[in-house]
Amino acid sequence: MYQIAQSGGAGAGGGMLNRYASSPTINSSQFVANHATIHGGAMCNDYGASPQMFDSWLQQNTSNGDGGAIANFNKFPNHRIVRIY
Numbered sequence: 001m002y003q004i005a006q007s008g009g010a011g012a013g014g015g016m017l018n019r020y021a022s023s024p025t026i027n028s029s030q031f032v033a034n035h036a037t038i039h040g041g042a043m044c045n046d047y048g049a050s051p052q053m054f055d056s057w058l059q060q061n062t063s064n065g066d067g068g069a070i071a072n073f074n075k076f077p078n079h080r081i082v083r084i085y
Contacts, residue, residue, distance in 0.1 A: 003029070003030040003031075003032060004016065004029065004030070004031050004032070004034065004042075005030070005031075005032040005033055005034070006032070006033045006034065007034045007035075008034065008035040009035065009037065010034075010035075010036050010037070011036065011037055011038045011039075012036055012038050012039045012040055012044040012046070012071070013036060013039070013040045013043055013044035013071075014034035014035045014036035014040065014041045014042060014061060014062075014063070015031040015034035015041070015042045015043055015061065016031070016042070016043045016044075017040075017043075017044050017046075018043065018044070018045045018046070018049035018051050019045075019046050019047045019048075019049050020047045020048060020049065021047070021048040021049060021050070022049045022051070023049070023050050023051060023052070024051045024052075025051070025052045025053075025054070026051060026052070026053040026054070026056055027053075027054045027055060027056070028054070028055050028056065029053075029056045029057075030056065030057045030058075030059070031043065031056070031057070031058045031059070031061055031069075032057070032059045032060060032061070033059070033060045033061065034061045034062075035061070035062050035063070036062075036063045036064070036065070036071075037063075037064050037065075038063070038064065038065045038066075039063060039065045039066045039067055039071035039073075040063055040066070040067045040069075040070055040071035041061030041062045041063040041067065041068045041069055042058045042061035042069045042070060043058075043069070043070045043071075044067065044070075044071045044073075045070070045071070045072045045073065045075060045077055046071075046073045046074065047073075047074065048074055048075055049075060049077075050075045050076070050077050050078070051077045051078075052077065052078045052079075053077065053078070053079045053080070053082050054079075054080050054082075055080075055082075056082050056083070057082075057083045057084075057085070058070070058082065058083070058084045058085070059083075059084075059085040060085065069084045070084075
């Protein structure tokens with residue numbers, strides 16, 4: 001299992017920022033205690049990005065704006081068996 005933890009201060013996508021039609025596959029990963037000052041504490045998906053996330057955990061992520069865990073704009077990503085705490 002991969003872990004992205006305690007990153008902070010990003011404007012958007014504290015743990016991961018996906019833009020411009022990027023479509024990464026995230027599998028068996030943890031996003032823990034990340035922070036964004038604008039959108040998406042764990043992850044921000046914008047400008048056509050459409051990631052796929054499977055069997056992953058998002059825990060204690062925060063944002064000053066939209067999406068404490070995930071902020072999605074313009075597309076809807078595919079998430080299965082994702083636990084958000």
